Amino acid sequence: MTPPSTKARHKQATAETGPMLDLDRYVPALITFIANKLSKSANAFYQPAFGVNVTEWRIIALLAIEPGIPAARICHVIGFDKGPVSRTLAAMEKRGLIAIRSDPKDGRTHSISLTAKGRVTHDKVIAAAFERERRLLSCLSKDEQEVLIGLLRRMHENLGAVTDSSYD
16 A cells, blocks of 8 residues: 555645645745755865855855955845854954954944955855756756746745744
8 A cells, every 4th residue: 555645644634633734835844944955965065175164155155245244244145143143254264264354434343355265265165066056956957947046036035024023
């Protein structure tokens, strides 16, 4: 006897216990599962190969795009809390990957930039990052990849629908 399909299990569980998630169709779970597995595998690859973890790589990549940005901007773009970002930045500065400078006009604001060592690290990791992306998307046609990117951008822009304080 073959096991029941996800839909059949869902209907059975709903009848017995009330509503349950169908993890094959629940978009927040799918995105979370993909993100978690991508981060875990990136850490396992980037750390031994390049000496940076995935959080450091995300910051390095962002600083290559937006040199001199403040920590608040990094937190906003990456979606991390200030504490973990501050600790990561301090460790990266200590290792010589970034430079943190106080804004002469406002001592509370800091400008963060890649050092020469950070730029070299970026240039080594980016080829591996592009290859990982290529391999991940290899199951999709070029047209499907463009559709996926467009859909993900729209969802990212719509996050306020679930993160807005009026929703809570």
